[in-house]
Amino acid sequence: MANITDWRTSTRTQGQGQCVEVGFGADCVGVRDTKNRAAGHITVAPQRWHDFVRGLKHGCFDS
Numbered sequence: 832m833a834n835i836t837d838w839r840t841s842t843r844t845q846g847q848g849q850c851v852e853v854g855f856g857a858d859c860v861g862v863r864d865t866k867n868r869a870a871g872h873i874t875v876a877p878q879r880w881h882d883f884v885r886g887l888k889h890g891c892f893d894s
Contacts, residue, residue: 834856834857835854835855835859835872835874836854836855836856837854837855838852838853838854838861838863839852839853840865844865849865849866851863851864851865852864852865852868853880854872856874858876859874859875859876859877860874860875860876860877860880861873861874862874862875
């Protein structure tokens with residue numbers, strides 16, 4: 832697995848632990864479940880993560 836550091840949980844979680852965490856590595860971004868960290872994480876290229884976040888901000892995934 833990639834060496835991911837600086838894991839962050841959304842501030843919108845408000846301590847409920849029902850969210851995902853995002854961590855950043857040298858050449859990838861990791862995403863994992865806060866309720867099951869031991870299961871590992873998935874990694875994506877930084878540009879893909881940036882595109883995903885941009886899509887969220889612009890409502891591209893809203894129903």
